[in-house]
Amino acid sequence: xxxxxxxxxxxxxxxxxxxxxxxxxxxxxxxxxxxxxxxxxxxxxxxxxxxxxxxxxxxxxxxxxxxxxxxxxxxxxxxxxxxxxxxxxxxxxxxxxxxxxxxxxxxxxxxxxxxxxxxxxxxxxxxxxxxxxxxxxxxxxxxxxxxxxxxxxxxxxxxxxxxxxxxxxxxxxxxxxxxxxxxxxxxxxxxxxxxxxxxxxxxxxxxxxxxxxxxxxxxxxxxxxxxxxxxxxxxxxxxxxxxxxxxxxxxxxxx
DNA sequence: ATGGCCTTTATCAAAGGA
Numbered sequence: 001x002x003x004x005x006x007x008x009x010x011x012x013x014x015x016x017x018x019x020x021x022x023x024x025x026x027x028x029x030x031x032x033x034x035x036x037x038x039x040x041x042x043x044x045x046x047x048x049x050x051x052x053x054x055x056x057x058x059x060x061x062x063x064x065x066x067x068x069x070x071x072x073x074x075x076x077x078x079x080x081x082x083x084x085x086x087x088x089x090x091x092x093x094x095x096x097x098x099x100x101x102x103x104x105x106x107x108x109x110x111x112x113x114x115x116x117x118x119x120x121x122x123x124x125x126x127x128x129x130x131x132x133x134x135x136x137x138x139x140x141x142x143x144x145x146x147x148x149x150x151x152x153x154x155x156x157x158x159x160x161x162x163x164x165x166x167x168x169x170x171x172x173x174x175x176x177x178x179x180x181x182x183x184x185x186x187x188x189x190x191x192x193x194x195x196x197x198x199x200x201x202x203x204x205x206x207x208x209x210x211x212x213x214x215x216x217x218x219x220x221x222x223x224x225x226x227x228x229x230x231x232x233x234x235x236x237x238x239x240x241x242x243x244x245x246x247x248x249x250x251x252x253x254x255x
Numbered sequence: 256a257t258g259g260c261c262t263t264t265a266t267c268a269a270a271g272g273a
Contacts, residue, residue: 009272010262034272036263061263062271107272115271147273166273201273202260215273245261245273 001253002027003100005216006237007145007199007246011035011066014244015043017237019050025234027250028070029095031102033145035064042066057088065091065102065144073100083125090126092133098224098255099137101130103144108165116165119147123174130181134221139255142183143218145246150175150185154214156195166215183219186231186251198233199246207238218251227255 004027008014011032022030030052035042037058047054047068057078058064065088067073073093080090089104103126108119134140148171152158161167179185187196197212204211220228230252238247 013262034262109271109273164273199273204259206260213273242261 001029001096001098001255002250003029003031003098003141003143003218004248004250005031005033005102005143005145005218006248007033007104007216007244009034009036009244009246011037011043011064013242015046017240017244019046021234021237021248022050022052022068025248025250029100030068030248031091031100031143032066032068033064033102033104035066036061037064055091055093057091059086059088063088063104065089065104067091067093067100067102069093069095071095080122080125080129083122083129085122089122094137097139099133099140101133101140101142103142103146105145105147107147108171110165111163111168111170120170120174123171127174127177127181130178134181138221138223140183140221141218141224141251142178143249143251145215146175146217147215148172148175149213149215150217153194154197156197156211156213161213166213178219182222184222184225184228186218186220186225186228187214187233187249189225189228190231192233196233198249200238202245207243216246216249218249220251220253224253224255228253
């Protein structure tokens with residue numbers, strides 16, 4: 001089973017690139033973040049024509065998540081239970097016994113901002129929810145835009161980013177706390193080139209100079225990680241005209 | 256040198272992203 005994630009930074013703009021990527025890579029499931037499209041405007045027909053069944057939870061201008069599956073997902077959930085949040089950042093559904101949890105973690109803006117407080121509270125609520133979700137679904141994949149670079153090797157310039165949002169100690173600890181639930185960072189199950197990233201700033205020729213960060217992740221429950229046979233970052237879409245600033249990550253497991 | 260770029264909207268300026 002191949003499961004992928006991609007922060008598309010506007011599905012309206014990126015739809016042709018998404019359809020092209022689906023045709024080439026044929027994932028069983030693709031999770032999208034920052035769709036920025038209200039549900040009534042979701043491109044359902046185009047996705048179905050491409051051979052995928054969508055579930056989506058969107059809002060205007062900001063945020064928005066979707067899951068595209070070759071088969072129909074069951075038991076969809078569109079929010080963290082018991083966590084009041086007008087922002088559409090979570091979507092979960094089950095595909096062939098595998099619970100897929102698509103997340104768009106708040107950016108946080110800066111460690112001093114109220115948005116950072118919201119980010120940390122959001123991550124705590126996610127953690128609490130996943131404890132229960134993992135009991136119910138031993139085969140679980142948690143993936144999306146985490147807006148956290150977990151280790152120094154995930155940042156092009158760790159000294160520059162030390163203590164900054166995306167790489168601050170509280171955020172990295174929150175990421176570690178997710179792993180302690182019994183989740184594994186699938187990308188690190190395999191060898192990869194140094195300086196492998198999933199996001200590059202549009203400014204400063206960030207992509208060309210590889211000034212990036214690895215902030216999009218696919219975490220697997222132990223039961224799935226045991227059968228994981230690959231995890232790759234696909235940099236190709238970042239070379240497109242009008243690219244998203246993020247690029248897809250895809251995992252492959254036999255369970 | 257704290258800008259740079261991209262997307263969106265109550266647009267032609269500002270907010271948010273990361």
